[in-house]
Amino acid sequence: MRRADRLFDIIQILRSSRRPLTAAALAAELEVTVRTVYRDVATLQARRVPIEGAAGIGYVLRRGFDLPPLMFTTDEVDAVAVGARLVRRLRDAKLRKAADSVLSKVMAVLPEALRTSIEQPAFYVSDGDAVTPTGVDLAGVRGAIRASRKMRITYVDDQGRRTDRTIWPIAMAYYVDVTLIGAWCELRSDYRHFRVDRIATSSVLDEAFPADNGRLMAEWLALRKDRPGVPL
Template sequence: MRRADRLFDIIQALRSASGPLTAAAIAGRLEVTPRTIYRDIASLQASRVPIEGAAGVGYVLRRGFDLPPLMFSTEEADAIAVGMRLLHRLRDAELWEAAERVLSKIAAVLPESVRRSVGSAPFYVSDGSSSVPDGISLSVVRAAIRDRRKLRLGYGDGEARQTERTVWPIALMYYVDVTVVAAWCELRSDYRHFRVDRIRTLSVLDDRYPADQRDLVAGYEAAHDAHGVPASGF
């Protein structure tokens, strides 16, 4: 968790508490150490956030303090509502949970009228038809993309042939009916797509791929433009 997110969550925890919260209690919620909470509270107090209390006794947020409200136009509020509903089509449980956390953070600082619009907007999005990944975590794939880590895949193609692949993950691609990993495949020395519902095993390797990620994305896009969809693991 980023420190800025943790500071926000500390304020939110204190705002919603009915009495003093100890550093240990806050630390338990945020899955950090009490020492980290002590440092964060000291930083918030230094920034003039009116937190009162002491170690061992507990902390409270002085009444009347609030974060500045976020202001959204009607169209922007509609975009938030539709976007959150669209996320449920992706069959990505970690993103669903993250979306709920985002929405709760936004709702906490929205004016009441806009908060109602976001929470009860009359927009409905059909469910997607892609399969739920079985045995792999898409958050692990996203982290590997961010960190430029190679992945080792146990993969079954459309004819049930099993192969082991070492790939350089470039992007996750969410379609209505399928989710795929776009990657450079060391076995084929080419760009490939891998359906996440056909990935049987996945492990993150210590090795980072040597190519610059921007060059890989540019190469992938060039291959896509030249051939429509690159030869894939579909």
């Protein structure tokens, strides 16, 4: 780990901690020696980072201190670059545009030494084999989830059978090359998962469904654990 990244991590660890942390605890978290932590803390204090405490007692970061926005480590830059490219596999035009916008904003504030990690990344992310959905607007689905609004869809199962359904969209589930909508299905009176590439037509209704303070989401998450073979 670069020393600059380690100094950043020390600030982040202290900022998120609710109690003083000893040099030994910091060393274990960062996988370095206690002596290295002592030197790094002294360097940060010399740079006017308000770390209070001493060796053998523990360190705290004075409340109210924050770092300038968009201070990234090299691993974080790689995570942003990989994540933005993985979004392209989702076949969601608005998400892809948003991911490209994120990369542009990150590029604008990164130091030159880190900018090449995004301009010329040392990795490759394939475009995947997912089919672009034509019967549903994925941005509209996300909006319906946020607004707790029902949807009307025509769904085609793996046998080619078509059914008209009213669903309560709860979540999007992204797999390697398949995107699912997790929903409560009024036709089946149960939770179901709908592949977006099998939705022939769809519309967001004006009628809302009760979100119940996250109860539906909690039940859906439990369903994924208890019934992993739930029909698509």
